[in-house]
Structures are given as structure tokens and as C-alpha cells.
Amino acid sequence: MPAHLSARLCSLALSLFLIAFALPAFAGPFEDAVAKFANDDFSDTEEAIGVVAGSGNKLAFPIISALQDGRLMADPDSKKVYVTGADGKSIDAATGEAVASVPDSASAVRLNNRLRRSVDAALGSLTLQSPDVGTRLQAAQSVFKSHEETALEAVDAALAKESNKSVKTALGEARAAILLFKSDATEVEKLEAVATLKARGDQDALALLTGMGDQPDSVTKAAASAISSIQSSLAVWSTVQNAWYGLSLGSVLLLAAIGLAITFGVMGVINMAHGEMVMLGAYTTFVVQEVIRTRYPGLFDYSLLIAVPLAFVVAGAIGVLIERSIIRFLYGRPLETLLATWGLSLVLQQAVRTMFGPTNREVGNPSWMSGAFELGQITITYNRLWILCFTLAVFAILLAMLRYTALGLEMRAVTQNRRMAASMGIATSRVDALTFGLGSGIAGIAGVALSQIDNVSPNLGQSYIIDSFMVVVFGGVGNLWGTLVGAFTLGIANKFLEPVAGAVLGKIAILVLIILFIQKRPRGLFALKGRAVEA
Amino acid sequence: MFSKSTHDIAASFSRRGVLAATAGLVLGLASLTGAKAADDTIKVGVLHSLSGTMAISETTLKDTILFLIDEQNKKGGVLGKKLEAVVVDPASNWPLFAEKARELITKDKVSVVFGCWTSVSRKSVLPVFKELNNILFYPVQYEGEESERNVFYTGAAPNQQAIPAVDYLMKEEKVKRWVLAGTDYVYPRTTNKILEAYLKSKGVAQEDIMINYTPFGHSDWQTIVADIKKFGSAGKKTAVVSTINGDANVPFYKELGNQGIKAKDIPVVAFSVGEEELAGIDTKPLVGHLAAWNYFQSIKTKDGSNEKFIKDWQAYTKNPKRVTNDPMEAHVIGFAMWVKAVEKVKSTDPDKVIDALPGIEAPNLTGGVSKMLPNHHITKPVFIGEIKGNGQFDVVWKTPGLVAGDAWSKELDGSKDLIGDWVGKKCGNFNTKTNKCLGSGS
Numbered sequence: 001m002p003a004h005l006s007a008r009l010c011s012l013a014l015s016l017f018l019i020a021f022a023l024p025a026f027a028g029p030f031e032d033a034v035a036k037f038a039n040d041d042f043s044d045t046e047e048a049i050g051v052v053a054g055s056g057n058k059l060a061f062p063i064i065s066a067l068q069d070g071r072l073m074a075d076p077d078s079k080k081v082y083v084t085g086a087d088g089k090s091i092d093a094a095t096g097e098a099v100a101s102v103p104d105s106a107s108a109v110r111l112n113n114r115l116r117r118s119v120d121a122a123l124g125s126l127t128l129q130s131p132d133v134g135t136r137l138q139a140a141q142s143v144f145k146s147h148e149e150t151a152l153e154a155v156d157a158a159l160a161k162e163s164n165k166s167v168k169t170a171l172g173e174a175r176a177a178i179l180l181f182k183s184d185a186t187e188v189e190k191l192e193a194v195a196t197l198k199a200r201g202d203q204d205a206l207a208l209l210t211g212m213g214d215q216p217d218s219v220t221k222a223a224a225s226a227i228s229s230i231q232s233s234l235a236v237w238s239t240v241q242n243a244w245y246g247l248s249l250g251s252v253l254l255l256a257a258i259g260l261a262i263t264f265g266v267m268g269v270i271n272m273a274h275g276e277m278v279m280l281g282a283y284t285t286f287v288v289q290e291v292i293r294t295r296y297p298g299l300f301d302y303s304l305l306i307a308v309p310l311a312f313v314v315a316g317a318i319g320v321l322i323e324r325s326i327i328r329f330l331y332g333r334p335l336e337t338l339l340a341t342w343g344l345s346l347v348l349q350q351a352v353r354t355m356f357g358p359t360n361r362e363v364g365n366p367s368w369m370s371g372a373f374e375l376g377q378i379t380i381t382y383n384r385l386w387i388l389c390f391t392l393a394v395f396a397i398l399l400a401m402l403r404y405t406a407l408g409l410e411m412r413a414v415t416q417n418r419r420m421a422a423s424m425g426i427a428t429s430r431v432d433a434l435t436f437g438l439g440s441g442i443a444g445i446a447g448v449a450l451s452q453i454d455n456v457s458p459n460l461g462q463s464y465i466i467d468s469f470m471v472v473v474f475g476g477v478g479n480l481w482g483t484l485v486g487a488f489t490l491g492i493a494n495k496f497l498e499p500v501a502g503a504v505l506g507k508i509a510i511l512v513l514i515i516l517f518i519q520k521r522p523r524g525l526f527a528l529k530g531r532a533v534e535a
Numbered sequence: 536m537f538s539k540s541t542h543d544i545a546a547s548f549s550r551r552g553v554l555a556a557t558a559g560l561v562l563g564l565a566s567l568t569g570a571k572a573a574d575d576t577i578k579v580g581v582l583h584s585l586s587g588t589m590a591i592s593e594t595t596l597k598d599t600i601l602f603l604i605d606e607q608n609k610k611g612g613v614l615g616k617k618l619e620a621v622v623v624d625p626a627s628n629w630p631l632f633a634e635k636a637r638e639l640i641t642k643d644k645v646s647v648v649f650g651c652w653t654s655v656s657r658k659s660v661l662p663v664f665k666e667l668n669n670i671l672f673y674p675v676q677y678e679g680e681e682s683e684r685n686v687f688y689t690g691a692a693p694n695q696q697a698i699p700a701v702d703y704l705m706k707e708e709k710v711k712r713w714v715l716a717g718t719d720y721v722y723p724r725t726t727n728k729i730l731e732a733y734l735k736s737k738g739v740a741q742e743d744i745m746i747n748y749t750p751f752g753h754s755d756w757q758t759i760v761a762d763i764k765k766f767g768s769a770g771k772k773t774a775v776v777s778t779i780n781g782d783a784n785v786p787f788y789k790e791l792g793n794q795g796i797k798a799k800d801i802p803v804v805a806f807s808v809g810e811e812e813l814a815g816i817d818t819k820p821l822v823g824h825l826a827a828w829n830y831f832q833s834i835k836t837k838d839g840s841n842e843k844f845i846k847d848w849q850a851y852t853k854n855p856k857r858v859t860n861d862p863m864e865a866h867v868i869g870f871a872m873w874v875k876a877v878e879k880v881k882s883t884d885p886d887k888v889i890d891a892l893p894g895i896e897a898p899n900l901t902g903g904v905s906k907m908l909p910n911h912h913i914t915k916p917v918f919i920g921e922i923k924g925n926g927q928f929d930v931v932w933k934t935p936g937l938v939a940g941d942a943w944s945k946e947l948d949g950s951k952d953l954i955g956d957w958v959g960k961k962c963g964n965f966n967t968k969t970n971k972c973l974g975s976g977s
Contacts, residue, residue: 042931112921112931113708113823116799145800203768211770238761245757252755350586358590360785360815370820372793381793384757454754455785455815459588463752498758503749504719 030055034063034094037081037109038074045109046118053122054150059083059096061126066093067109068119075106082106121146128158133167140170144204147177173200180212190219198226202377206230237377242495244378250491251388254484256450256464257471258395259443261483263319265472266415267435269327270334272341274468275461276348277319277440281311281447282456283352286361301366304448311444319440323433331432345461353458363451387449394445399480411435415478474514476524486525490514576619577612577883579604580639582650582660582671587627591782592862593652595811596674597622599863600649602851603870613877621645629659636660640667646883647672647873649866654678654721661686669885672873674865676806676829678725682910682942682955682963685885687872687892689865691829692912692940693729697776699917700804700827701730703932704774705737708802711771712743714763717778719748726778726806732946743771753783756790764794767801775803784808785816788824798823804919810858813926821922829899829915830864831928836902844900858926864900871897872907893958903937910955910963912940 033051036044049067052060066072066083072093073082081093082102090102111119124142127135136158143151155175162168176193179185185193197205209223209230256278263271285307292299292306299306322344330337365383372381402408413421414431422428447460454460475486490510497506521527581600583593604618612618621643625632632651639645640663647670651657654677664671664685676691704710715730717723727746734744745766747759767773779787784807791803804825810832834841844867849857876891877883892907899905905913914937920928942955943964952968954960962972 110929110931111823113799113802116823120799203765207768207770209770210768241761242758245755245761248757249755353586353590358594359811360591362815362817364817365789370793372795379761379794381757381790383789383793453786453789455782457591457782457815459591459752459782462588463754495758499762502747503753503759507750 030057030059031094034081035079037067037072037093038076038079040074040076040110042110042112042115045111045115049115049118049122053126059093061123062091063093064119064122064126067111068116068123070108070111072109073102073106074109075103077105078103080106081109117146121148121151125151125154128154128171129161133164136162136164136167137170140167140174144170144174144177147174147181147208149178149182152178152182172196173205177208180208187216187218190215191222194219194222194226198229201230201233203234206234234377238499240376241378242499243492244380246492246495247488248384248388248491249495250488251384251391252450252453253467253471253491254395254487255387255391255446256443257468257483257487258391258398258480259439259441259446260468261472261475261480262398262439262442263436264469265477265479265483266411267432267439268334268415268477269331269436270338270341271327271439272338272465273322273345273348274341274439274443275463275465276345277315277443277461278447278450278464279352279458279461280315280318280348281307281444282363282451282454282460283356283361283447284311284314284444285448285451286356286363286456289363300364301368303364304366304369304452307448308445311448312441313444315444315447316437316441319443320433320437322440323436327436328429328432345465349458349461356458358458361456363456365452369452383452387452390449394442395480395484398442402480407431407434411438470511470514473518474524476526479524479526482524482526489525576617577614577877578619578621578643578645580636580643580645580648580650581620581622582625582632582635582639582648583652584627585622585624588782589627589652592811595860596649596652596862596866598852599848599866600870602848603867605851606847607870607874613874614881614883625656629653629655632656632659633663636663636671637667640664640669645669646877646885647888649674649869651675652862657686670873670888672866672869674862674869676861678722679729679942679944680725680947680950682912682957684889684911684957684963686911687869687907688912688940688942689869689872690862691915691917692942693726693944694941695829695915695917695938696806696827697726697730698733698946699934699938700806700825700919701733701776703825703827703919704776704802704804707932708774709772710774710802711739712745712766712769712773713739714745714747714766714773714775715778716747716749716759716763716775718753718780718783719750720780723748723778723780727776729944729946730776732948736946749779749783751780751783754786756787757794760787760790760794760796763801764796773801775801777803777805778807779805780807784812788816788821791824792820798825798921809860810927811860813922814858816926818922818926819924822924824922825931826920826922826928828861828918828920828928830859830861830901831918831920831930832859833920833923833927834901834918834930836900838902840898840902841900868897868899868905868913872913889957905937908939909958910940910942911957912942912955914939 029051033048036048049064052063062083063072071084073084082090082099083093084090084102090099091097092099120142124139124146127139128143130136130139143155155171155178159168159171159175162171173196176196179189179193194209197209206227209227212223215223259277260271260274263269263274285304288307288310289303292303326340326344327337330340369383369386372379402412410426410431413426414428418428450460471487471490472483474490476482494506494510497509501509579600581597583597584590585594585597601620604620607613608617621639623635623639625635636648639648649672651660651671651673652675657673660671661683665683669685671686672689673686674689676696677688679692713734715727717727731744731746749759763775784805802823802825804827806827808826809828832845836842845859848859849855872892872895873888875895875897876888880887880891893909894907896904896906899915901916903916905915907913916937917934918930919932920930923929943950943953945951952966953964954967955963956965957963960972964973966973
């Protein structure tokens with residue numbers, strides 16, 4: 001035991017000696033801080049971020065930005081920290097010297113939300129004077145968000161040099177945010193800050209003003225009036241926002257229902273498998289993306305454009321098959337059609353479940369469908385905007401097709417008066433099959449768009465079938481314009497009810513309203529007149 | 536806990552015919568295998584939906600039990616007999632769960648059943664298990680407020696998931712304002728009631744709590760996400776506690792990502808989002824959002840037990856990408872406990888096994904040892920994980936030790952004096968104030 005102990009002591013002394021010997025080469029608050037990244041402790045990392053960002057060392061920016069992107073590697077054994085670049089080259093974070101390779105035992109320094117905020121704040125003040133306008137703007141915005149007093153100097157310095165107008169405004173707002181929370185700022189400065197934030201007038205400004213704590217009386221008063229003015233302008237914007245959300249929901253409803261408007265509305269087939277056609281379209285998108293991912297990753301942004309015609313063909317072909325093999329024997333027998341198509345929907349669901357598995361499949365958003373932009377005080381997301389445009393385009397094309405093509409003319413003729421059409425030489429059963437195929441194909445196209453906002457799972461179709469019937473019945477069976485107006489009416493009504501009544505009650509209220517409406521006008525908004533309905 | 540049924544009554548009504556047909560088919564198959572089986576096997580019932588809306592979650596659990604039985608049989612089975620799985624499909628149909636449970640117990644004479652996911656399916660089979668005196672292992676986190684003699688709850692009670700998650704947000708993220716968002720059914724409603732009482736006991740004011748419910752399969756989250764954004768702009772740190780049901784989560788997270796709500800601004804902590812749910816989303820915009828579970832696939836263990844389990848599971852399912860999740864771990868623990876109890880009493884007689892189970896310990900997959908408690912819940916560690924870009928979780932916090940599951944919440948007035956104790960008191964709802972057992976009437 002004593003021998004053992006002395007050996008230990010000896011090795012301890014040796015290692016102490018080595019450390020003492022080795023340290024002077026690195027020692028310094030910056031190097032010590034960098035070494036802390038290797039401790040894998042969130043508090044140590046936070047401390048290290050603060051010291052490194054404030055050190056003025058030219059390595060500070062590469063280190064912090066590497067930390068943000070998960071490129072800062074730390075070796076827990078040697079306590080060495082490395083910055084790996086996008087080009088695969090690495091440097092020692094403490095010295096800046098290039099290293100040949102990062103040891104295998106090193107792993108990326110972990111972050112949590114608190115640390116991500118510190119990183120943002122640190123990067124913000126480090127990049128305030130970046131040559132790139134976009135980076136400067138982002139930096140000013142992150143300083144605005146974190147509004148830490150330590151950044152004031154950097155903001156003032158940047159403001160003095162800034163020439164770009166929007167960056168200048170952002171910097172001014174960041175400065176105001178800092179001053180508002182700075183305990184020793186003068187009353188005049190604070191009043192100016194309140195005025196700047198009032199001019200900004202959005203939710204972030206509101207958050208700062210409501211959360212600013214104890215202030216001199218005059219400031220509190222100015223803030224209160226700023227708050228009420230911001231709130232009243234936001235209230236107006238929220239109406240605009242609800243209208244936009246309504247349009248967006250309406251476009252989704254329309255897209256889901258438009259195929260049904262053909263199969264149910266025009267042909268009169270109670271098609272419970274309509275939702276499954278939508279699902280097949282979504283799975284087609286998945287398959288297309290899967291192929292693109294493995295074979296042609298460069299084409300990913302075009303995946304939806306490729307998927308649209310394919311989904312139309314797949315769902316349309318299955319639609320024709322269904323019509324030929326099942327539905328044509330059931331014309332004029334609505335109850336049997338309902339049961340048969342419902343059974344069919346279960347078969348299709350289970351088939352997809354067996355082929356693709358019961359879990360959700362990932363369908364990615366192409367870059368042009370991700371993110372959002374600000375329009376005044378409302379946020380408009382690109383995917384919703386594109387879906388709205390897409391829906392209107394599909395609607396217009398369909399309408400034009402029914403009106404101006406020979407097939408459209410035949411379809412209208414057959415659905416309006418089958419016997420007359422037949423005696424005029426139209427092959428009615430062929431037209432039936434094509435009409436059903438068209439409705440199914442359009443449902444397939446809808447699936448491509450819906451895959452962008454919903455789950456791609458075997459149950460996808462079920463969640464839209466009820467809504468689709470609702471839209472078609474409400475709008476008026478047999479009338480495409482009715483479907484359009486019906487979908488947007490329901491969407492907008494839903495979105496104005498939702499903030500008041502909540503999502504659950506809102507949906508119930510809409511259903512009750514529709515029931516009452518149908519009592520008054522059994523044929524929906526736009527009833528077709530004449531013999532067509534009786535056919 | 537989830538109950539994903541989104542169809543209306545008419546829909547499920549017209550489905551019955553098809554269901555009956557499948558039921559007949561399964562019944563026929565079951566009796567076929569039943570005839571073959573000799574007395575030298577021990578039968579284990581598996582009651583998980585393999586079709587319908589719940590198949591998405593429950594199929595994996597069926598595979599888990601088959602995998603565990605396979606492993607056990609490789610080791611020689613139990614009491615010298617092989618285990619034999621009897622799999623039935625209750626098809627996400629709650630009344631059918633009760634029928635199938637009865638069939639498993641009376642016809643197939645199973646010794647134990649592993650099954651159910653939604654609370655409503657559990658409630659539906661409960662009378663059957665009581666009447667026929669058999670054992671059910673229930674593997675999913677649920678709302679608590681229950682302790683039954685025939686049921687062993689291996690999933691988390693609210694104090695093993697929801698309360699620690701809220702504590703984490705309060706301490707680590709300094710959250711002052713809370714959005715409790717959930718799907719409109721029993722699990723979120725009860726959990727949110729417990730959380731609301733807990734937050735108020737911690738001094739959170741009423742106006743700093745926003746409670747929001749959405750229908751099943753809700754897919755248009757624009758208004759609610761905007762509301763959350765607005766609620767979060769009151770100058771206090773805000774977080775969302777989500778009990779949103781599995782299917783509605785994908786559109787919810789997509790909307791969050793698109794509207795630019797980052798985890799560092801308003802973190803969302805979810806109780807129903809695990810590795811399996813994330814498999815259907817691009818998680819890059821979600822990095823930093825949180826989930827609270829008792830198990831994560833990414834957890835590294837010193838003895839390598841989790842790594843070995845994942846490897847064996849992926850080999851068994853022949854899918855190197857197959858993920859593992861929390862309810863699977865609950866089945867692993869429950870199965871090991873049942874095997875141990877059977878070996879202890881050298882019998883599969885339900886009465887003997889039920890009495891033997893409390894006190895039995897089994898290793899969990901995160902390097903600890905879980906114990907069956909007298910209230911038929913188990914001890915579990917609680918982990919908070921942050922979503923990573925690859926669909927896995929990075930554990931950022933865990934409880935120092937194991938947390939004992941409370942059958943009855945200490946936060947609710949109606950249940951704070953109740954305990955479940957099937958060892959000493961032989962009662963699932965014993966009132967410690969009045970020293971009385973409320974019995975099955977309540």
C-alpha cells in the first residue's frame with residue numbers, strides 16, 4: 001500500500017510539474033477560456049463564450065461561429081479545442097495554428113437553448129461591422145434581441161460608421177433596446193428609446209416595453225402610451241392576418257375538395273375513397289423525393305414539379321381502374337356506392353401501410369417553400385402562399401378544361417343528360433371513366449401540395465374526406481364555382497371564429513352553421529337549376 | 536394515451552362490417568395456433584392495434600414483445616417452458632379491445648397480456664382483466680389517477696414526466712409564462728389540470744398561463760402559432776408545454792419552423808414526441824425544442840446495455856435505421872419484471888404473480904435499475920432531451936436519481952390524500968387522511 005501510494009504521489013507530482021511547465025506557453029485568460037469548451041459542461045461553455053467574445057482576440061469570431069454551426073471540436077482527454085472549417089481544414093482554437101487532423105476522441109461542443117442565445121448575442125456584437133450588409137443587419141437584430149449592456153460600445157461604434165439605411169435603423173433600435181434596460185441611462189435617453197421602439201411598432205418592441213420594469217415616471221408614461229398605440233395598430237393587423245389565414249385554410253380545403261367536386265359534384269358518386277387518392281398523391285411525392293435524394297440530389301428543389309404530373313397519372317389511373325372495376329356497376333345506387341368506396345378506402349390504406357409501413361414518411365420542403373416573409377406586421381409563410389397560388393391555378397385549368405375542350409364538353413353533356421348525350425354518339429361509359437379519373441387525378445395533385453403541410457401517413461386522406469364533402473355540399477353540388485366560394489367562406493369563417501371560440505368550439509360552430517344553412521338551402525350556395533340535378 | 540380516432544361516428548359504424556370480418560379471420564388463425572400449442576408453453580398475450588389509426592404507434596410495441604419473447608426463448612424460456620406469443624389485432628377500436636382481451640384470457644388462456652396505448656383502450660379492457668383476474672402491462676405515459684390490482688403501469692405517471700419538465704424550464708430557461716397546448720381529450724386535459732395547479736403553487740399568475748386545446752388531427756396551426764407568438768411577446772420568457780397528440784405534431788412543428796419561432800426564443804417541451812414521431816419530419820428547423828421522456832435512443836450507458844439493445848433490435852427487425860423509443864423501454868422493463876416474478880413464485884398463476892411483482896427490480900436501458908412499487912407503478916429516471924438535426928435527442932438534463940411513480944397526483948385536490956398500495960393495504964385508492972379504502976366505487 002505505501003509503495004503504491006508513493007508511486008501515485010510521484011506521478012501526481014510529475015504531472016503537476018508537467019502542467020506547470022506546459023502552461024506558460026498557453027496561459028492567459030483567452031487560452032484558459034478556450035480550454036473550458038472541452039469540459040462538456042453548459043455553465044463552463046457559457047463562461048467561455050463570454051470571455052472569448054470579449055477578448056478582442058482575432059480568433060474570437062471563428063471560434064464562436066464554429067460553435068454555432070457545430071464545427072467547434074473539443075477533445076475531453078487533452079482539453080484541446082479545434083475549429084474545423086467548411087473546407088475540412090482545422091486550426092487549434094487556442095493558438096490559431098493549423099493542425100493536420102482533429103483526433104478521433106474529439107466531439108462537437110454541445111449547446112442548449114441558453115447557450116444558443118449567448119452565442120447569438122456574442123456573434124451579434126462581433127459581426128456588427130462585417131463588410132456584408134446582410135450579416136450586419138442580422139447582427140443588429142441579435143443585439144436588439146439580447147440587448148446586453150456590454151454591446152453598447154460596439155453598437156455606437158458601428159452606428160458612427162454605418163451608411164446603409166435599414167442597418168442604421170436596426171442599429172438604432174438595438175441601441176434603444178439596450179438603453180431602455182440600462183440602469184444608469186439618462187431619462188432623455190430612455191424617452192428617446194421609447195420613441196424609437198414605438199416607431200418600430202411590432203411584437204418584439206411591445207415585449208421590450210411591457211417587460212422593462214421600474215423606470216422614472218415620465219418614461220413609464222411614455223411607454224404606456226407607446227404600448228397602447230402599438231397594440232391598437234397590431235389589432236388592425238391581426239384582422240388582416242386572420243383574413244390571410246382564412247384564405248390559406250380555404251385554399252387547402254378547396255384543393256382537397258376540388259377532385260371531389262368532380263366525382264361527387266358532377267358525377268354524383270359518393271366517393272369515400274377520395275381521401276385515399278389524395279394520400280396516393282402524397283406518397284407519390286415521397287417516392288419521387290426518395291429517388292431524387294438517392295440519385296439526383298441536385299434536383300431536389302424541382303421534386304414537387306416532377307411529382308405533380310406523376311401524382312396526377314398515378315391517382316388518375318387508379319381512379320379509372322376503380323371506375324371500370326367497381327363503380328360503373330353501382331351507378332344509381334348511392335348506398336352501395338358509399339359502402340363499396342368506403343371499403344375500398346380501407347383496402348388502399350392498408351395496402352399503403354403494408355408497402356410503406358405505418359409510420360409517417362418524411363417529405364421535405366424545397367427551399368422555395370420554406371420560411372416566411374414579413375408583410376407589415378404579419379408573417380406570411382411561403383408554403384401557404386404557394387399552395388394558394390397552386391390551388392387557384394389548378395382551379396382555373398380545370399374550369400378551362402371543362403369549358404373549352406372536347407372532353408370537357410362531353411363530360412358536361414353526359415352528366416347533364418346521359419341519354420341525350422348517348423344518342424348524340426358520345427361513348428358515355430368511356431366519358432364516365434375519364435371523368436372519374438380526372439377527379440381522382442386532381443385529388444392526387446392535391447396530395448402533392450398537402451404533403452408539404454401535413455403528415456404523409458396512411459391516414460392522411462381520412463382527415464380531409466369530411467371537410468371535402470362539407471365544402472362540396474355547402475358550395476352546391478355540381479358547381480365548381482360553388483366549391484370555390486364554399487371553401488373560402490368556410491376557411492375565413494373558421495379563422496375568424498378560432499381566436500374567439502378556440503379551435504375545438506370553432507369547428508363545432510362551423511358545423512352547426514352549415515347544418516342550419518343546409519336546412520334553409522338544401523342545394524347549397526349555388527344550386528344548379530333545371531333537369532341536371534334530377535339526372 | 537393518444538387516442539387518434541379522427542373519424543366521426545358514421546365512419547366507425549360503417550367500418551364494423553369489415554372489422555367483424557378481420558376479427559373472424561384473426562379468431563380462426565388464433566384457434567389454429569391454439570390447437571397446435573401443447574402444455575409445455577407459456578402463452579403471452581399481445582394486445583396492440585395493428586391496423587387503424589393507432590397502428591402507427593402500436594405496431595412497434597407488438598414487434599418489441601415478439602423480440603423479447605424470442606430473446607427469452609433463446610435463453611431457455613421461463614420455468615423450463617418456451618414462451619409463445621398470441622397476437623391479436625384490436626384495430627384501434629376501443630370496444631374491440633375488451634372483446635379481444637376476453638378472447639386472449641378465456642380462449643387462449645394467456646398468463647399475461649402486454650398491451651394498450653390510449654387511455655380509453657385501457658379503461659375499456661379494465662373490467663375484463665378484473666373479472667377474469669389476469670395481468671396487463673401498460674407501457675405508455677398516461678395521466679395517472681388510477682391504480683388497479685390487475686394492471687402494472689410501466690409508462691410514466693405525470694410526476695415522472697410533466698412535473699420534472701416544467702421544473703427544468705423554470706430553473707434552466709427561467710420561464711415565467713406558460714402555454715399549455717394539447718389535443719382535446721383526457722390525457723392532455725388531466726395533465727394540464729395537474730400542471731396548472733403545480734404552476735400556481737409555484738407562484739405563477741393566472742394571466743401568465745394560456746391553455747389551448749385543438750381537435751384530433753388538427754392540421755392548420757397558423758392561428759395558434761400566431762397566438763403563441765403574441766402571448767410570448769409580453770416581455771417575460773415564455774415556453775410551450777405540449778401534450779399535442781402524435782399525428783397533429785408534424786404540421787404544428789412545421790408551422791413553428793416556418794413562422795420562425797426558434798427554440799431559443801420560445802422553447803416547446805413535448806410529452807408525446809419521440810424518435811418515432813420525428814422520423815416523419817425534417818428536424819433541422821426544430822433543433823433545440825425539447826422532449827421529456829424516461830428513455831432516449833441516444834443515451835449512452837456505461838455497461839453498453841442500451842447500445843446492445845438497439846443493435847439486437849435492429850438486427851431482429853432487419854432494419855438498420857429502426858429507432859427505439861420510450862414505450863418500448865417500458866415493455867422491456869415490464870417483461871423482465873414479469874419473468875422475474877414468475878421465476879420467483881415458480882408459477883404463472885396471476886394471483887401469485889400479482890403478489891410477487893411489487894418489489895421486483897429490473898434493469899432499465901439507461902443504466903439504472905427500476906423497481907415495481909406497491910402502487911403498481913415503477914421507478915424511472917427522467918430525462919430532458921433537445922431535438923438534434925438528425926432526428927435524435929441530446930440529453931441536456933436528468934433527474935439525479937430514479938423518480939417513484941405517483942398513481943395519484945399530489946397537485947390535485949381530489950387526489951392528493953390518496954395512495955395506491957396493493958401490498959399492505961390491498962387497496963388502489965387508500966385515503967391517508969380518513970384511513971379508508973374508497974374501493975372500486977369511485
